[in-house]
Each structure stands twice: as C-alpha cells, then as structure tokens.
Amino acid sequence: MDTLLIEIGSEEIPAGYIIPALDAFKKNILSALDRSRIDHGSALTYGTPRRLVLIVKEVSDYQNPKTSTITGPPARVGFDEKGNPTLAAEKFAVKAGIGLDQIKVEDTPKGSYLTAVISEKCESCASILEHILEKQILSLPFPKSMRWGNLSISFARPIISLIGLLGEKILDFKVGNIKSGQYLFGHQFMCPGKYKVASADAYFQVVQQAGIIPDIDKRKAALKESINACAKEHDAKILEDDELINLVTNLVESPFPVVGFFDDEFLEVPDEVLITAMREHQKYFAMIDENNHLKPMFIAVNNTNAKDMRLVARGHEKVLRARLFDAKFFYEVDCRSSLDEFAQKLKKVTFQAKLGSVHDKILRIKAFAEYLAQESSYSDKHILAQDVVRAAQICKADLVSQVVIEFTKLQGIIGRIYAQKAGEKEDIALAIEQHYRPVYSGGALPENPIACLLAIADKLDTICGCFCVDLIPTGGADPYALRRQGIGIIQIMVEENMVFSLKAMIDKGLTFYIEDADKRDETALKILAFFKNRMVNILTEKGFSKEAVNSALRASFDNVPDVVLRVKALDVLRKEPDFEPLSITFKRVENILKKAGNKSFISVDETLFEDPSEKELFSFVNKVSLLVENFIQKGDYDTALSHIATLRPKVDTFFDDVMVMAENTKIRDNRIALLSSVSGLFKNIADFSMI
Secondary structure, three states: OEEEEEEEEEOOOOHHHHHHHHHHHHHHHHHHHHHOOOOOOOEEEEEEOOEEEEEEEEEOOEOOOOEEEEEEEEHHHHEOOOOOEOHHHHHHHHHHOOOHHHOEEEEEOOEEEEEEEEEOOOOEHHHHHHHHHHHHHHOOOOOOOEOOOOOOOOEOOOEEEEEEEEOOEEOOOEEOOEEOEOEEEOOOOOOOOEEEOOOHHHHHHHHHHOOOOOOHHHHHHHHHHHHHHHHHHOOOEEOOOHHHHHHHHOOOOOOEEEEEEOOHHHHHOOHHHHHHHHHHHHOOEEEEOOOOOEEEEEEEEEOOOOOOHHHHHHHHHHHHHHHHHHHHHHHHHHOOOOHHHHHHHHHHOEEEOOOEEHHHHHHHHHHHHHHHHHHOOOOOHHHHHHHHHHHHHHOOHHHHOHHHHHOHHHOOHHHHHHHHHOOOOHHHHHHHHHOOOOOOOOOOOOOOHHHHHHHHHHHHHHHHHHHHOOOOOEOOEOOOOHHHHHHHHHHHHHHOOOOOOHHHHHHHHHHOOOOOHHHHHHHHHHHHHHHHHHHHHHHHHOOOOHHHHHHHHHHOOOOHHHHHHHHHHHHHHHOOOOHHHHHHHHHHHHHHHHHHOOOOOOOOOHHHOOOHHHHHHHHHHHHHHHHHHHHHHHOOHHHHHHHHHOOHHHHHHHHHHOOOOOOOHHHHHHHHHHHHHHHHHHOOOOOHHHO
16 A cells, blocks of 8 residues: 655645635545545645645555446346257357356346356556546636636646656646646745655655645644744734634745834824735734734735845835825825715615615614614613614715725724714714624624614614515525524524514514515515524524424514523423423324314313313313413423423323213313313423424
C-alpha cells in the first residue's frame, strides 16, 4: 500500500473558494476509490491560494477482486438428451467468456439453468486514477470558474502545474495542456522555481523547503502568533475578528505581518467606520489599547518577507489613507443631514417592485409596531408605543447615507451611531441596529423591548407582503430570506415570552395589503402553515422528538412561548415508563370522539349513569380539571400532565365496564359527553393521536 498525493497548482484562487473545493475534492476522490473497489486509509487536504492538495494514506495497489454469476438458458435447452452441449450452450459460453467445461447447472425455483461464474479483471490503482483524475479535478465546484487560452476547460483560476504520485510512481494524466509530473512550484516570491517531489511521503519536506505552509490550521496558527507578537511590540492587541483571520489565512502561502499607522485626525470618525474600511477593502487588522479603544495603527499581512518591511508598511499606509479620507468625507457629509431627512429620501428607494418603496414599508412598520406595543405585556405601554413608533420612523434612514452606500455592512450600525449623535433615546438608537437581528441562525437577538417589537414588525411585514404577491419560499429558493425572518420572529417571541396571538399578528399585518376579508383569511392560513413549519424545524433541532412537537402544534400554536412549554412537558412525559399505555388510552378516547362526530353541545347528565365507573370517572374529571386549569394558567404543563395522567386507571375501568356506543341514544351521547370532558383536559395541550 502506498500514499496517494495530488497537487493542483494554479494562479491565485480566491480565499473563499479554497475550503469548499478541498472538501469536495476529498469526498469525490474517496467515493471514486470506493466505487472502484480500491481499499484506502484516511484522507487529508491542504491548501493555499496557489495550490489544492489531497493526500490519501494506505491506498491499495490493485482493485479488490469481484466475481458474479450470470444465468443462461434452461438446462434442457443447453444440453441435448445425451448431455452434449447445444448451440445455445456454446453461445452462452462465448458470451460469458468461459470454456464449455466451466458451465455449471444450478437448480432454481423456475427449474435448472446454465450458469457461469465470472471474475472481473483487477486493474491497478494507478491506471484507474490516471483514467479518472482529469474528470475529478475539473468537476470541483467553484462559485465562478474561468477559461484561459484557447482551452475548452474551466477552473477557478488557470492551472499551472499538476503532481500525481502513488508512492514513488508518477501518475500519467493531463488536464487541459498541463501534464502531471513530480515538480511543484515554490513560494512565488520567497522561493521561486521548481522543486522535485520524489515520493508522496516526501511532499511536506519539499514544500517546507519551498517556503510554503500548506496546512491551513498551521498557517492560521502562525498568522495569529505573528500578528499578536506585532501588536504586543506596540503595547496593543488585535481587535478580535475570527472571520478576518480565516480569510487572511487563505490569502497567503506564508504570513509576514507588518505594522502601519494612520493620522489621529481619522479617529474623529466612528470606530465602526474605520474598522470596516480597514477590514473590507484592505483586509487589515485593527488594533486596540487595553481599554478597547481603537489605536491609529493596523496590521497588514503580506505574502512575502521583504528586505525593507518599513517600506512595505508605508505602501499600506498610503493606500489606507486614501480609504480613510473617503470614509471621513462620507461621514462628514452624512452629519449635515438628520435621520428624518434621510427617511424622506427613502420614498425614492424601492423595497420591492410590487410592495412599494422603503418609505411605504416604514409607514406600515410604524402602525404595526404601535399595535404590537399595545398588545404586549410590557409595562408603560403608552411610552413604549411612542418610542417604538419613533424607532420605526428612522430605522431604515441610514440606507441612503453615504457611509452605508460605501460600506453596506454598516447598515443599522450607522443608523444607531447617527441616532446617538442626534440625542435620541439610547434604546431607540439601539433598536435601529438590533431590529435586523438575528442576522443568522443562532445569532444574537434584540436586547430591549423597542428593538424586539420593531424587529417583529419589520420581519412580519416582509413575510405578509411577500405572501400577498406570491413571493413564497419554494425548495431552496428564498430570495427574501423569509424562512430566516420567520425563525427570528419565533425566537424573539420565545425569548421575550410574548404571548400575544400569532394569528392576530398576521391578520393585522395583512390589513396593510389586502382589503378583501376572504382573500386575507386565505393568505393568513398560508402564513400560519409557514410559521408552523418553522416551529417544527426549530424545536426538532433543539432535540425535542418530532412526535411531541407535532402533537403540541396540532393542539394549538397561536401562543408561541406556550408551544415550547408544552413540547418540553410532553417530551418529559414521553420518557416515563407508563407513557405508552397512557397514550393508548387517550388515543382511544380521541378515536371514539372522532367517530361520534361533534357532540360538544351535549352536557353530562349524572342521572343517566348506569355503571359506577361512569360516576367515578365524572367525579375524578371534575376534581382533576380544577387542578389542571390552575397549572395551565401558570404554564406548568409538567404538573398539569402528571395530574391528567392519573385519569388513565379511571378511563380504563370505564372502557372495561361500559359500552360507550350503547343502543340507547341518550345514554350513548351522555357517555360521549363524558369522554369529551376527559379530552377537554388535554386537547389544548397536545393531540395524543399524533404520538
């Protein structure tokens, strides 16, 4: 067994392409080896901007043998009466590639048939790899690919070298006009030229000599260590930014950081603007002091260790100065206008072609947020309503600011900064930034009531509007991120224990779009189903059983926090040893009631009881119902369900002693009414027929 090495050398691949391509490369090659019946060990991937590397350990020299049995004509056709092979047997032998003496006769349920055992030829691993590698390399997925020269192939960037080694054997294949070999290109600036790789196992020794750190984790560790050392030399520390570290790691083959400086005058600009200018355009690391205040310096990471690194730093400083000058200019221009003036400009900004401008959306959000404030359980509703209306008025204003036009990632953040500068209440300013939350799955949620209500109003307005114009998510298509926004609404409502009606919220949101009541109800049902699916996904991802989730949602999902409490209680109850018989009993109750039809208008008449079990069950139901109702009001579903579970022996005795569907109509209806009172205890908690 040998080690397999494949290196694809190329011009600089974008940083974001590297890891997904390596993951796909590993998966595809291992799948190809498995399909080809080639044993192998573990696989590891390595990558830099100029090379993608796959190493597979303990690759077998040959395929595993494979035999198969093929069936031919019946034995009576293959041999004559004297046992001599016929023409049919001869043709079968030729087809199977065996001699007549190798034909076997096997008995099957359909009779005796001629059979042949065929052993497939075992090819060498090297020959198989040579045949498949071109296709595997060209099938690597990239967001964008390019062609070069007069070739018909495409790749992330032009391929300039290929290494294919199985142990010491050079794999002979070609991609485009590049033939595989055993030479790699060294670091473009530090160690240019070709380096011979004698065997797959010698790769790391050679690549180290070539000035390259191919291991992404090791390169990241080296990067972090070097930039932290630079910061420490200047009594500073790096502003934490894992995303930027991951990005820069895949921008270089070996990291060489340098410290640069910028003028103190730029510190008049908000830190967020300066950091974004450094980060987004130049991929520079911001530096802060011990009090977390931004310092007028930065770290740039180079792909080469120049003789005069101070000269390199001056080059970075010159580039950054132009960027910061632009940022300072945009900020100063913005400061000449108020957020209300910005908000008026939103009349010319389209939200969605069929849903009007962003200014139209603001008007809807204002009315919607005020409604939510009045319906909420927060204190000082009058003041809260005023504040949330004000926040809604200016929450999108920064979209037309010069800073956000230049740095789109500062949307909301700049709005908060400008609101604070204008003297708005702190919670209103924070709501402008936080109403976009959560910006990704598991992200931070809004932190104050104004932000929470504004976030829900904004998100639900988008959902209602998109459903009204048939922009409904389908499969993988969700251009307006409605699923994420629906999940965000649910998470906020659960976190803030917002118990107002989900259906009422949706109805209110639709009144801004649809006047016809029937059409509004039809659309509301679609949106409710959409939210129900989101709840299923959220709760099952949290580890709750799908049965418990579906059971609770089937009962009701209008009160979102209440759903979570009921699912938790059901999941606890399901783990009890006597849950199964309890579930069977309650399912039986539900099944009888479904067959009986709607008898909810009938009350239990004690004078019609014929058996003691009826009276005992009725008495016990009345006793338990008082306790259960009290615990449900408190949201204590664990205790409520434990009391409901005590009904099972009484219900079982009732089923054993009486015939529910009695011939006497009054007695039958009375017994159905009694079972309805049992069902009434848990029907608003869960539908046990779903478990």
